Amino acid sequence: MTCPFCNPEPSEVVLENDLCYARYDRYPVSPGHLLIIPFRHFADFFEATEREQQALLALIREGKRHLDREFGPDGYNVGVNVGAAAGQTVMHLHIHLIPRYEGDIENPRGGVRGVIPEKRVY
Numbered sequence: 001m002t003c004p005f006c007n008p009e010p011s012e013v014v015l016e017n018d019l020c021y022a023r024y025d026r027y028p029v030s031p032g033h034l035l036i037i038p039f040r041h042f043a044d045f046f047e048a049t050e051r052e053q054q055a056l057l058a059l060i061r062e063g064k065r066h067l068d069r070e071f072g073p074d075g076y077n078v079g080v081n082v083g084a085a086a087g088q089t090v091m092h093l094h095i096h097l098i099p100r101y102e103g104d105i106e107n108p109r110g111g112v113r114g115v116i117p118e119k120r121v122y
Contacts, residue, residue: 005037005092015062019055022063022097029098032071034063036095043091044082056095063097073099079112087115 008021014034015022025033036059038052048056060078067073077098081088100108110120 003041003092004090005035005094006041008037015059015066017055017059017062019052020059022059022066025096029096030073030101030104032067032073032099034067034097036060036063036097038093041092044088044093045080045095046082048093060095060097067097067099071099074102075100075108077112 008023012023013021014024019040020036020038022034022036025035036056038048038056040052042048045053064076067076077096077100079096079098080093107121110122113122114120
Protein backbone atom coordinates (compact mmCIF):
# COMPACT_ATOMS: atom_id res chain seq x y z
CA MET A 1 0.00 0.00 0.00
CA THR A 2 1.29 3.45 -0.91
CA CYS A 3 1.55 6.10 1.78
CA PRO A 4 -0.69 9.09 0.95
CA PHE A 5 1.68 11.49 2.72
CA CYS A 6 4.99 10.45 1.17
CA ASN A 7 5.99 12.28 -2.01
CA PRO A 8 3.37 15.05 -1.93
CA GLU A 9 2.23 16.61 -5.17
CA PRO A 10 3.73 20.11 -5.40
CA SER A 11 0.26 21.54 -6.04
CA GLU A 12 -0.92 20.19 -2.65
CA VAL A 13 1.85 21.80 -0.60
CA VAL A 14 0.59 24.99 1.06
CA LEU A 15 3.64 25.62 3.29
CA GLU A 16 6.93 23.85 3.90
CA ASN A 17 10.30 23.97 5.59
CA ASP A 18 13.32 21.67 5.37
CA LEU A 19 11.71 18.80 7.30
CA CYS A 20 7.96 19.02 6.85
CA TYR A 21 5.11 20.41 4.81
CA ALA A 22 1.49 21.47 5.24
CA ARG A 23 -1.43 20.63 3.02
CA TYR A 24 -5.18 20.96 3.32
CA ASP A 25 -6.96 17.89 4.69
CA ARG A 26 -8.87 16.05 1.95
CA TYR A 27 -11.68 15.40 4.45
CA PRO A 28 -11.72 18.67 6.40
CA VAL A 29 -13.43 19.09 9.75
CA SER A 30 -13.77 22.81 8.99
CA PRO A 31 -12.74 25.25 6.26
CA GLY A 32 -8.95 25.57 6.19
CA HIS A 33 -8.18 22.32 8.07
CA LEU A 34 -4.44 21.78 7.58
CA LEU A 35 -2.25 18.73 8.05
CA ILE A 36 1.36 19.27 9.11
CA ILE A 37 3.41 16.31 7.85
CA PRO A 38 7.11 15.40 8.05
CA PHE A 39 8.78 14.46 4.78
CA ARG A 40 10.42 11.47 6.46
CA HIS A 41 8.08 8.51 6.82
CA PHE A 42 7.52 7.37 10.41
CA ALA A 43 4.38 6.58 12.35
CA ASP A 44 4.04 8.89 15.31
CA PHE A 45 5.02 12.07 17.08
CA PHE A 46 7.17 10.25 19.61
CA GLU A 47 9.38 8.87 16.84
CA ALA A 48 10.22 12.36 15.57
CA THR A 49 13.68 13.67 16.26
CA GLU A 50 13.98 16.84 18.31
CA ARG A 51 14.83 18.73 15.12
CA GLU A 52 11.73 17.34 13.39
CA GLN A 53 9.54 18.28 16.36
CA GLN A 54 10.90 21.83 16.22
CA ALA A 55 10.22 22.00 12.46
CA LEU A 56 6.68 20.66 12.96
CA LEU A 57 5.95 23.24 15.66
CA ALA A 58 7.39 26.03 13.51
CA LEU A 59 5.12 24.99 10.64
CA ILE A 60 2.11 24.88 12.98
CA ARG A 61 2.83 28.52 13.89
CA GLU A 62 3.27 29.44 10.23
CA GLY A 63 0.09 27.54 9.38
CA LYS A 64 -1.84 29.52 11.98
CA ARG A 65 -0.66 32.80 10.44
CA HIS A 66 -1.67 31.54 7.00
CA LEU A 67 -5.11 30.46 8.20
CA ASP A 68 -5.63 33.73 10.11
CA ARG A 69 -5.07 35.61 6.83
CA GLU A 70 -7.01 33.27 4.54
CA PHE A 71 -9.91 32.12 6.73
CA GLY A 72 -10.06 34.34 9.84
CA PRO A 73 -11.09 31.63 12.31
CA ASP A 74 -12.09 32.37 15.90
CA GLY A 75 -9.96 29.60 17.44
CA TYR A 76 -7.99 26.42 16.77
CA ASN A 77 -7.65 22.81 17.78
CA VAL A 78 -4.25 21.17 17.33
CA GLY A 79 -4.20 17.40 17.51
CA VAL A 80 -2.28 14.28 16.69
CA ASN A 81 -3.51 10.70 16.79
CA VAL A 82 -0.86 8.21 17.92
CA GLY A 83 -1.75 4.59 17.21
CA ALA A 84 -4.90 2.82 16.09
CA ALA A 85 -6.38 2.98 19.63
CA ALA A 86 -6.24 6.78 19.36
CA GLY A 87 -7.86 6.79 15.92
CA GLN A 88 -4.76 6.98 13.73
CA THR A 89 -5.60 5.56 10.29
CA VAL A 90 -2.56 6.69 8.26
CA MET A 91 0.63 5.47 9.89
CA HIS A 92 2.68 8.48 8.79
CA LEU A 93 2.79 11.23 11.39
CA HIS A 94 0.46 14.11 10.67
CA ILE A 95 -0.70 16.89 12.97
CA HIS A 96 -4.13 18.42 12.49
CA LEU A 97 -4.40 22.21 12.65
CA ILE A 98 -8.15 22.71 12.72
CA PRO A 99 -9.60 26.21 12.50
CA ARG A 100 -12.67 26.74 14.67
CA TYR A 101 -15.47 29.19 14.10
CA GLU A 102 -18.00 30.68 16.51
CA GLY A 103 -21.15 28.57 16.28
CA ASP A 104 -19.56 25.62 14.42
CA ILE A 105 -20.93 23.44 17.22
CA GLU A 106 -23.46 24.36 19.86
CA ASN A 107 -21.11 24.05 22.86
CA PRO A 108 -17.37 23.77 22.13
CA ARG A 109 -16.44 23.44 25.82
CA GLY A 110 -13.93 20.65 26.36
CA GLY A 111 -12.41 20.90 22.87
CA VAL A 112 -10.05 18.00 22.24
CA ARG A 113 -11.50 16.17 25.23
CA GLY A 114 -14.30 15.33 22.78
CA VAL A 115 -12.29 12.38 21.48
CA ILE A 116 -14.22 10.59 24.23
CA PRO A 117 -17.60 12.29 23.83
CA GLU A 118 -18.90 11.71 27.37
CA LYS A 119 -15.73 13.37 28.76
CA ARG A 120 -15.92 16.53 26.62
CA VAL A 121 -18.19 18.64 28.81
CA TYR A 122 -17.11 18.81 32.45
